Amino acid sequence: MISIGFAIAAAIAEIAGCFAFWAWLRLDRSAWWAAPGIVSLTVFALLLTRIDAVFAGRAYAAYGGVYIAASLAWLWLVEGMRPDRSDTVGAAVCLVGAAIILQGRRFGI
Numbered sequence: 001m002i003s004i005g006f007a008i009a010a011a012i013a014e015i016a017g018c019f020a021f022w023a024w025l026r027l028d029r030s031a032w033w034a035a036p037g038i039v040s041l042t043v044f045a046l047l048l049t050r051i052d053a054v055f056a057g058r059a060y061a062a063y064g065g066v067y068i069a070a071s072l073a074w075l076w077l078v079e080g081m082r083p084d085r086s087d088t089v090g091a092a093v094c095l096v097g098a099a100i101i102l103q104g105r106r107f108g109i
Helices: 002-026 031-048 056-077 085-103
Strands: none
Touching (some): 002 056, 002 085, 031 056, 056 085
């Protein structure tokens, strides 16, 4: 369960960091938005290393499902656009995939 918490925290940090650059470059905000973006992306990288997986690629793959769901939550909570049915179903499929990757039985390891 700790890995899920780290994945959620990493997703929030990554999305916030990327949004800071989005705001600067796409929403005509000040270049100073890059500073908290850099800090947030650094926090993201540190949190991602805390996911309990033997191999980095497996941690990143499992994290991907959490990132997708968190991105849609950001879309709704921060940007004010409610995800539609396809978004919700797609995120659910990704979360199931992430759970399988993270909790799946390993053979030959």
